[in-house]
Amino acid sequence: MSQETDEIREAIAGELRLMDPSVRMSRSLARELLDPAFVEVGASGRRWTYDEMLATLPELDGGAENGPRYESSNFEGVLLAPGLVHLTFESMMDGHRARRSSLWRKQGAPATWQMYYHQATPIPLDSV
Structure with missing residues (x-):
């Protein structure tokens, strides 16, 4: 694992918050965690923009309190530059x-x- 800095720990905390159903169901909470220039290429291959993600996130997998949840493991982070972390x-x-x-x-x-x-x-x- 890479050497964890405060910046990497904060990015990991943000990542984990985005997997939390209560955040996924709340556009206002998700908005706090997504950059206005956000882009995603999902596992399906679909490209998502900031607006598309905010509009759809509550309906995507992991958005229901009583449904399946994301389990994450093997986090590694690199501080690429001040204020920029790759996870x-x-x-x-x-x-x-x-x-x-x-x-x-x-x-x-x-x-x-x-x-x-x-x-x-x-x-x-x-x-594997």
Whole structure:
């Protein structure tokens, strides 16, 4: 694992918050964590913009309090530059695994960490 800095810990905390159903169900809470220039390439291959993600997030997997939840593991982070963190990790949801990569940047006044980019790549069941 990479050497964890406060910046990396804060980015991981933001990532975990975005997996929390109460945040996924709340556009206002999700808005705090997503950069206005946010883009995602999901495990399906679909490209999502900031507005599309905010509009759809409550209906996506992991958005129901009583439904399946994301389980994450193997977080690694790298501070690429002041205010820019790259995270990689694995997730499991309802039997589906994915390798994930995200960029978090800290900006604005007051400066807050927000996800700028996210990509998920499915892991085949027979893969290690």
